[in-house]
Amino acid sequence: MIFDKMENISDYFEELPLLKKVAEFAEDFEKNGKEDGTYEIDGKRVYAMIQSYRTKQQNSEMMFEAHKKYIDVQYIVKGIEKIRWAKLDKVDLVEEKYSSGGDITFYEGDALFDFTLTKGTFLLLYPEDAHLPGLSADKDVNVRKIVFKVEV
DSSP, rough: EEEEEEEGGGTTTOOTTTTHHHHOOOOOOOOOOOOSSSEEEEEEEEEEEEEEEEOOOOOOOOOEOOSSSEEEEEEEESSSEEEEEEEEESSEEEEETTTOOOOEEEEEEOEEEEEEEEEEEEEEEEEEEEEEEEEEEOOOOOEEEEEEEEOO
């Protein structure tokens, strides 16, 4: 897991070269904007999902998620959002959707750490990082976020 500002993403290019594509898309988005939706960046290797929604207070129905095929880069372009984080081996499996072609598994458990993302920050999540996004940091607010999927 990496928590940083998008302006520093080049610090991670050596470890994850596909992040260059993420940086280029984010820069273009900041200059030209884009509608909500899914955008191919480099075929299935890198794509972006632009989302607008209202954050929510955590409730008992919400679960952690994790992904095997892709690294998540969750980048806030407007608003503030809390993402809860736990190591995958510290949460309990609830539902797996890998076998049906999806790339998401759901878990229950307790967070080890909370990250508060604001405009210009990102949280990079590896397959071993369970996360619970979309939460209100203090009060419910409107958020615009890009979730980049980077092939492992």
